[in-house]
Amino acid sequence: MIKLNENVYVAVGYDGSNASMVIGEQGVVIIDALRALGAAEKVAEEFRKVSNKPVQALIYTHGHLDHTGGTSAFIGNSKDVKVIAREGFKNELQEHSPIEPILKQRNARQFGRDLPAKDIINRGVAPGITSTDRAGKGYIEPNITFKDSMLVTLAGLDFELHAADGETNDELFVWIPDLETLFTGDNYYKSFPNLYAIRGSQYRDVKSWGESIRKMSTYPVEHLVPGHTRPLSGKSVVHQNLSNYSSAILSVYTQTIEAMNKGYTLQQTVDSVSLSDSLAEQPNLQEFYGSVPWGIRSIYLHYVGWFDGNPTNLYPLSSSQEAKNIIELAGGESKVFAELNRATKEGNYQWGLQLADYLLQTDYERTKVIEAKVRLLRALASQQINAPARNYYLSYAYELEKNRI
Incomplete structure (x- = not known):
């Protein structure tokens, strides 16, 4: 629980994302609500230890489940609480997609959700293991939405809410002038941004994302609260981070x-x-x-x-035909397999992985080739600082071992 000033508290590490409480004269405002209802209940209890004022509003910075799943922990079933988001909230999410089954599978790989505990390090901008206690079960739909911007007084404080396309097309940022505090949602966190999610997602408007951050950098921000990772404080520090x-x-x-x-x-x-x-x-x-x-x-x-x-790429060969031709050009399957083993031994893991995929288009030593691919995936994972890539390599390796692919 991080106290930025007398009015702003940020809960970090209880779940995969952050939740914040802003204390005003007449009540409190919650910004984002975590993923798991169980985690949100713990945070709500900690918030109430700081202030028992009633929750007057809850603001969603965007529609991802890890920011919206625990809302009821903070506001209960009250119909009087303002729940605020942008127009088009959640429209782009995978549950609305005709390919939801494969997106779920790829999502699990990206985040390493099915990895054994010994292989979990982190998710890049969040703990590797987070609560699964009633994930998403506390979600409550917004009852107030806006298009471009919204100026509103909540709990006696003036809030500015601005549309800010970036990681999602329903993203917004929150600026509280009197507190010099900015809430960026997932448009900023302490990592190079995920301009494309390997789990599969609609296009993230990269140009608008950069422009949204540039706009934020023009505010006199003393405290910056990201959707993930710890807050930043100090005008020069915040400005430098947003600018770069x-x-x-x-x-x-x-x-x-x-x-x-x-x-x-x-x-x-x-x-x-x-x-x-x-x-x-x-x-x-x-x-x-x-x-x-x-x-x-x-x-x-x-x-x-x-x-x-x-x-050349208008009507390419099928993957199986290309593999057959490459293998023949190389002098046969045994020579390709020998080159695969040499690449593995010499640490040329990506080349080995591509050779393994050629051989998997044939029936040559399939079990041994799969075993080699598993070793290569794990070797590549061991070299990665990028958490989604590492998780995907390892998850796929386990699936191959279990003959799930």
């Missing part, structure tokens, strides 16, 4: 667009775009959660779709 964050996002966007306009293919674009050394060295831009190449790919596909401009 927006610069990094917009740099990736601008470089990608420039490469596309040169006619680069997708992979050429990925190879040509990078953060400057001055940005890449910043502590809050390490790729613990998001990844620069993933963001580049997302931008590229958003603007031109799957075809990268190279006519």
